Amino acid sequence: MSLTENAIAPSIAKRFARIAGTGSHLPPRRLSNAELAAQLAERGVETSDEWIVERTGIRARHFADEHTTASDLGTIAARHALEAAGCSAADIDLIIVATSTPDMVFPSTACLVQRKLGVHGCAAFDLQAVCSGFVYALSVADSMIRAGTARRALVIGAEVFSRILDFDDRGTCVLFGDGAGAVVLEASDTPGIVACEMHADGRHVDILCVPGTVAGGKVLGDPFLKMDGQAVFKLAVGVLENVAQSVLAKAGRQCSDIDWLIPHQANIRIMQSTARKLKLAADRLVVTVDEHGNTSAASIPLALDQAVRDGRIRRGDCVMLEGVGGGFTWGAILLDY
Numbered sequence: 656m657s658l659t660e661n662a663i664a665p666s667i668a669k670r671f672a673r674i675a676g677t678g679s680h681l682p683p684r685r686l687s688n689a690e691l692a693a694q695l696a697e698r699g700v701e702t703s704d705e706w707i708v709e710r711t712g713i714r715a716r717h718f719a720d721e722h723t724t725a726s727d728l729g730t731i732a733a734r735h736a737l738e739a740a741g742c743s744a745a746d747i748d749l750i751i752v753a754t755s756t757p758d759m760v761f762p763s764t765a766c767l768v769q770r771k772l773g774v775h776g777c778a779a780f781d782l783q784a785v786c787s788g789f790v791y792a793l794s795v796a797d798s799m800i801r802a803g804t805a806r807r808a809l810v811i812g813a814e815v816f817s818r819i820l821d822f823d824d825r826g827t828c829v830l831f832g833d834g835a836g837a838v839v840l841e842a843s844d845t846p847g848i849v850a851c852e853m854h855a856d857g858r859h860v861d862i863l864c865v866p867g868t869v870a871g872g873k874v875l876g877d878p879f880l881k882m883d884g885q886a887v888f889k890l891a892v893g894v895l896e897n898v899a900q901s902v903l904a905k906a907g908r909q910c911s912d913i914d915w916l917i918p919h920q921a922n923i924r925i926m927q928s929t930a931r932k933l934k935l936a937a938d939r940l941v942v943t944v945d946e947h948g949n950t951s952a953a954s955i956p957l958a959l960d961q962a963v964r965d966g967r968i969r970r971g972d973c974v975m976l977e978g979v980g981g982g983f984t985w986g987a988i989l990l991d992y
């Protein structure tokens with residue numbers, strides 16, 4: 656150790672990040688499988704409540720109206736999280752919004768949320784990792800807080816996936832919903848977030864994508880979500896177990912230390928398979944996919960907020976968050992709530 660390191664080491668207090676409050680918001684329009692099936696039948700697309708429940712565990716989803724954007728949903732979720740944390744928007748020095756359905760090409764949804772919260776000056780940016788977006792965003796905020804670049808961050812997952820669904824493709828349009836979830840993450844002397852991991856494998860770009868873009872004043876390519884469901888299913892099951900084990904090893908903890916597992920809410924079969932592999936009892940799994948569908952980057956903070964507000968997750972509980980999605984991307988966070 657050099658002289659300089661020796662001199663400064665004692666003055667450096669270890670810094671962590673902890674969740675100070677959670678919030679969420681769903682657009683009011685709830686569509687049951689039967690209601691969606693009836694609407695799809697009108698355009699000649701056949702599906703049923705039975706098929707959707709059996710293959711995915713989804714019973715309903717919420718869809719935003721045509722005037723509501725990701726920043727609208729994210730701002731309401733953020734306000735609930737600020738209230739739960741007992742602070743105001745003026746206390747925030749970083750806003751990260753994880754979204755794949757931003758309001759516009761630019762500026763970022765995070766800047767729009769900042770404006771809607773009535774503050775200015777703090778850093779604000781979007782993060783795009785599809786359904787892994789919230790885990791990525793929380794990991795980035797954790798790093799920034801531990802590095803001392805931020806003290807109190809708003810981390811939001813907000814989506815209006817209904818905008819990119821092809822309602823003539825029954826293999827995808829029944830799976831997704833709209834919503835937003837948020838947390839206030841703040842500096843702390845004790846964890847908080849214990850360990851994080853983020854991964855991507857761009858070789859699988861094509862199995863889950865919205866290949867279109869805008870150019871020359873037109874939509875170029877296909878602006879609707881495309882998914883090879885079985886390929887995504889196989890990859891998801893494998894990476895979710897591996898990343899959970901890896902994060903546990905990093906934290907020096909065992910599967911039996913996990914009080915609550917909150918995986919990305921895409922399909923109940925993937926979630927239950929992960930819980931079984933981690934030897935967790937079924938009641939340790941937080942499930943919202945039945946009522947929300949897959950809300951992409953919003954699914955984990957929505958589920959977290961629900962389990963905090965209904966009293967299941969309490970201060971000190973060990974929680975594993977796991978994201979997986981387009982890219983192909985995946986990641987996990989182990990935290991003491």
Ligand code: ACO
Nearest residue numbers: 702706710785786825826829884885887888921922980981
């Ligand atoms: N209603 C009725 N029948 C349907 C529907 C529907 N909504 N959709 C498909 N089918 C039919 C198919 O046409 C097919 O019929 P066929 O056998 O006559 O050809 C049959 O059902 C089986 O279709 P599969 O696609 O093989 O069904 P599978 O059991 O694989 O389930 C599903 C599909 C639910 C999409 C599943 O593969 C899955 O959940 N995959 C993972 C999705 C996921 O985890 N995504 C996460 C990331 S999301 C993100 O990052 C944005």
